[in-house]
Each structure stands twice: as C-alpha cells, then as structure tokens.
Amino acid sequence: MSYYLEAVGLTKKFDDVVALRDAQIRVERGNALVLLGPSGCGKTTLLRIVAGLDVPDEGSVVVAGETLTASDTHIAPEYRRIGMVFQDWALFPHMSVARNVAFGLSKAEVEAGRVDEALEMVGLSGYGTRYPGALSGGQAQRVALARALAPRPQVMLFDEPFSNLDSELRGKVRSEVAALMREVGMTSVFVTHDQEEAFVLGDTVAVMREGRILQTDTPAGIYSSPVSSWVASFVGEANIVPGDAGGGSIATAVGSLPAANGLRGSCSAVIRPEHLLVSSGGDGTISSVEFYGHDSTYRVALNDATYTVRVASAPNFQPGDMVSISYAGPAVVAFPETQS
Ligand code: ATP
Numbered sequence: 001m002s003y004y005l006e007a008v009g010l011t012k013k014f015d016d017v018v019a020l021r022d023a024q025i026r027v028e029r030g031n032a033l034v035l036l037g038p039s040g041c042g043k044t045t046l047l048r049i050v051a052g053l054d055v056p057d058e059g060s061v062v063v064a065g066e067t068l069t070a071s072d073t074h075i076a077p078e079y080r081r082i083g084m085v086f087q088d089w090a091l092f093p094h095m096s097v098a099r100n101v102a103f104g105l106s107k108a109e110v111e112a113g114r115v116d117e118a119l120e121m122v123g124l125s126g127y128g129t130r131y132p133g134a135l136s137g138g139q140a141q142r143v144a145l146a147r148a149l150a151p152r153p154q155v156m157l158f159d160e161p162f163s164n165l166d167s168e169l170r171g172k173v174r175s176e177v178a179a180l181m182r183e184v185g186m187t188s189v190f191v192t193h194d195q196e197e198a199f200v201l202g203d204t205v206a207v208m209r210e211g212r213i214l215q216t217d218t219p220a221g222i223y224s225s226p227v228s229s230w231v232a233s234f235v236g237e238a239n240i241v242p243g244d245a246g247g248g249s250i251a252t253a254v255g256s257l258p259a260a261n262g263l264r265g266s267c268s269a270v271i272r273p274e275h276l277l278v279s280s281g282g283d284g285t286i287s288s289v290e291f292y293g294h295d296s297t298y299r300v301a302l303n304d305a306t307y308t309v310r311v312a313s314a315p316n317f318q319p320g321d322m323v324s325i326s327y328a329g330p331a332v333v334a335f336p337e338t339q340s
Helices: 043-051 097-102 107-111 114-121 137-149 167-183 195-201 219-224 229-234
Strands: 005-014 017-027 032-036 058-063 066-070 082-085 155-159 187-192 204-209 212-217 239-246 249-252 255-258 265-271 276-291 296-302 305-311 322-327 334-336
Touching (some): 005 043, 017 032, 017 058, 017 187, 017 204, 043 058, 043 082, 043 155, 082 137, 107 114, 137 167, 167 195, 187 195, 195 219, 204 219, 204 229, 212 219, 212 229, 229 239, 229 265, 249 265, 255 322, 276 305, 296 322
Parallel strands (some): 017 212, 032 187, 032 204, 082 155
Antiparallel strands (some): 005 058, 058 066, 204 212, 249 255, 265 334, 276 296, 276 322, 296 305
16 A cells, blocks of 8 residues: 555654654545644654654655655755644734735735635635634634645644634534545644544544554554553553453453453453443442533442443442442453553
C-alpha cells in the first residue's frame, strides 16, 4: 500500500531530551490520523517536522510521493503545501474576514476567487466584509479554517485545535471540522491528548508515549485490542485485573474470562467497565456511585481491589450495598504481568 503522507524513522533530540524515538506515521489519502498521547510525548514535535518547522536528527517525510524531509533534503515550510492550524486559530483583528483568508494567497489566486471558494467551503459565504470582532467563536474558527484551506494544501495539520473552546462549542466545532475534512477529501493529522476527541476525529489513531508510537489502528481496534495495559488505560477506562491464564480462559476475581490471546500463567487482564455486571449479594461493596444521565458508574471494592463498572441505566445500588461482579463481554486481552 502506498500512503499519501508517510513520515518514518523520526528521531529528534533537544539537548538531552529525546522528543521522538524512531516514530512513524502513515496516512492514506483523504484520511484523518490523530496523534494521541500525554503532555510532552512528542506530538507537536512530530507535527512540526511534517510541516517543515523542525528538522529531525533522523528520518524522512514524504507527501504525495515527494520527499520533503530526509538526511539530504529539507523543503522549506512555505513550499510544502501543508496547512497548519494551531490552538488559538488567531485571526488578524484589524483585517476583514476576506483579507484574513487572502493572507497567504498570491494575487493570481485571489483574483481566481479562492477567498470566496474557501469561505463557501466553511459555510461563511457573504461574511467577507465582517471583522473578526463581529464573529462568534465558532465562526472565527471557521474563518481560520478557510484561511488554511484557501491555498489548497495537500495536507492539513491541527495542533490541539479545540482545546481553548468551552465544552459545548468544542463538540460542535470538532464535528464540523471532521465533516468538512471528509467532505473535501483532505488528508489530515490532528494532535490531541483527549481520547474522546481522538476517537471522534480519527480514521486511525496513533497512540504515543515518551517519543514513541506505541500503536496505530482504528479507534475500535485500539479500544478492543490495545497492545499494552498502558494503552488500554489511556484510551478509555480499563480495569487491569490480575489473573491466571491457560486453556483459552483467564481465572480472575470476577470469574473465568474468555481469553483473546493464547497467554499462559500470571497475567494482567484488561476489562472494560461496560463489560462488567453487578448483582445483589456477594463479597463486593459498592464504594461510590456516579450517575451521568445516559449511564452510571459504580466503584466496587472486592478482595483489596477496586473495580469500575458502567451500566447503561440509572443506578440501582447505593454505597455500602453488598454485590457480586460478573463478566459479560468479548474475549479479554491479557498481558504478561511484568509488562505495563
Ligand atoms: P503537549 O501536549 O504538552 O504540547 P507534546 O506531546 O506536543 O506535548 P512536544 O511539544 O513535542 O510534546 O515535546 C516533546 C518533548 O520535547 C518535551 O519534553 C519538550 O519539553 C521537549 N521540547 C519540545 N520542543 C523543544 C525545544 N524547542 N527545546 C527543548 N525541548 C523541547
């Protein structure tokens, strides 16, 4: 398979900080990849290398068959045809919407109607004469998006683009941006540390930690088949439960679980909270109850461990109730106990 964007073998040190260690991303044309990882894991550095704003110590970046970065090549950012949107989506306040969008365009491109074309793409036709101060937060973001799209980039890069928005606007703008990128067939890379955001935006998600890409897969693939306990816990909630694996099942404190891999011996099994059930009577104690409207979460203390259980209903139990926990879900992924 050939990829539209391929960045491989990326290593980058800042003095003695290793920001990237042999990292690689591959994105098919028209797809969105999300780099997901905790603060400081190297997401922004990777994005900046793709944009040409940073030069890696090792590795290469190829877009649409053209090598942009390699040991002997560095195409300057302005010649890469890569659009970049940052956290603040900053617009020039003293320029009209149209002039903001025209900012990076040549005279010929402006004359060819690129400004109107880009404003139409983001649903803001007719807003060209307004000033940024007269726009809502969501509209300002769409103007910034139009400005990035106007030069017809081959790839769009987004660095934590929604993190400054309040939660209501955030969900809306993020869905709009994802839909628009799909509609125009844009190849894009988003950076976020928010798992929910990564799953909403990404056709594929690359999970990063300490400069390495640990796993790249579809959101569903990462959620159901994480490559380590750490990845399992980082993408959504997980109960990491000690067990004894053998013969296709894993013996645990919550019963015998079907095993997804052929591990034998002591292991850590990954159990998603929505795959556990609670029923009255047993050795477990409900230690807390959280009701979210659409579902509820119990924490259950059992044999010196605490289990998180999610049910798709209002809570039926209260703190202090004695319960038992059972498993009702797909085959369980497990790791040798020493692995994290
Ligand atoms: P965040 O989510 O907090 O933005 P990140 O995953 O984007 O983090 P990077 O900004 O890529 O992480 O940083 C990776 C590591 O490299 C960090 O330890 C950071 O301190 C370091 N780093 C990044 N840029 C520089 C620089 N210009 N000089 C020195 N160290 C740097």
